[in-house]
Amino acid sequence: MSVEGPDLESLVRRLAGTPPEFTDEPRIGGSGRVAVAAVVNDLLYLHGARAPHAALAPFEGGSVRADRNRLALVLIIAWLLADDGLRALDPGQPALLDALAGVARELAAVPAHRYVDDAERREELARTVVARLGCHPYGETPEQAGDRLAAVSAAERRRLLDASRAAERRAREIREALVRKAAEESADKWTRE
Structure with a gap:
């Protein structure tokens, strides 16, 4: 420009x-x-x-x-x-x-x-x-x-909204993976004791 x-x-x-x-x-x-x-x-x-x-x-x-x-x-x-x-x-x-x-x-x-x-x-x-x-x-x-x-720009707003949704989806996947890992570690701890 x-x-x-x-x-x-x-x-x-x-x-x-x-x-x-x-x-x-x-x-x-x-x-x-x-x-x-x-x-x-x-x-x-x-x-x-x-x-x-x-x-x-x-x-x-x-x-x-x-x-x-x-x-x-x-x-x-x-x-x-x-x-x-x-x-x-x-x-x-x-x-x-x-x-x-x-x-x-x-x-x-x-x-x-x-x-x-x-x-x-x-x-x-x-x-x-x-x-x-x-x-x-x-x-x-x-x-x-x-x-x-x-x-x-409506196109820019759509792009930002899509990026925000993708980031939120990724954050949710990470939280779910952390919960699963904590549950697995807890189960392992009980089996060792």
């Missing part, structure tokens, strides 16, 4: 004003209205980049309905990446595809519409995209940006 990026507030406002075309149903199989791969291709063109058809394949959706939320999130991220402040960064085709695919995969556990409707989720999405592009928001240090992202 060494490069200073655009103002975070403008990105959050942009997400709040996401047009209905970017929140419409992504095309999966024969249903849906928006061809996500076409939107991604247009975004790349807007940034002066091109991608071969194979690079757009993950955005086509095939016929897997479970992929709907990820593709809906890709549309919202594409709208965000079309922002003038992010376009000025000139991140290049690999970084754009990584931001679209990686961030959508990372944040798809939350329904896509919440990244437009909920203020905290809008901030999380904007910060995650900016960080994925190797930047930090205007007016923040990289450390401040990282701390704030960790504070608003």
Whole structure:
């Protein structure tokens, strides 16, 4: 996060004003209205980049309905990446595809519409995209940006919760092993006497 990026507030406002075309149903199989791969291709063109058809394949959706939320999130991220402040960064085709695919995969556990409707989720999405592009928001240090992202990130909270559960499970296993060992030592003591 060494490069200073655009103002975070403008990105959050942009997400709040996401047009209905970017929140419409992504095309999966024969249903849906928006061809996500076409939107991604247009975004790349807007940034002066091109991608071969194979690079757009993950955005086509095939016929897997479970992929709907990820593709809906890709549309919202594409709208965000079309922002003038992010376009000025000139991140290049690999970084754009990584931001679209990686961030959508990372944040798809939350329904896509919440990244437009909920203020905290809008901030999380904007910060995650900016960080994925190797930047930090205007007016923040990289450390401040990282701390704030960790504070608003639902993915980070899930990771911490999972780590906490694993640590508690491990502590319980150790306590149970200690109780078993104490019982065995007690039984050995009685057999010796």
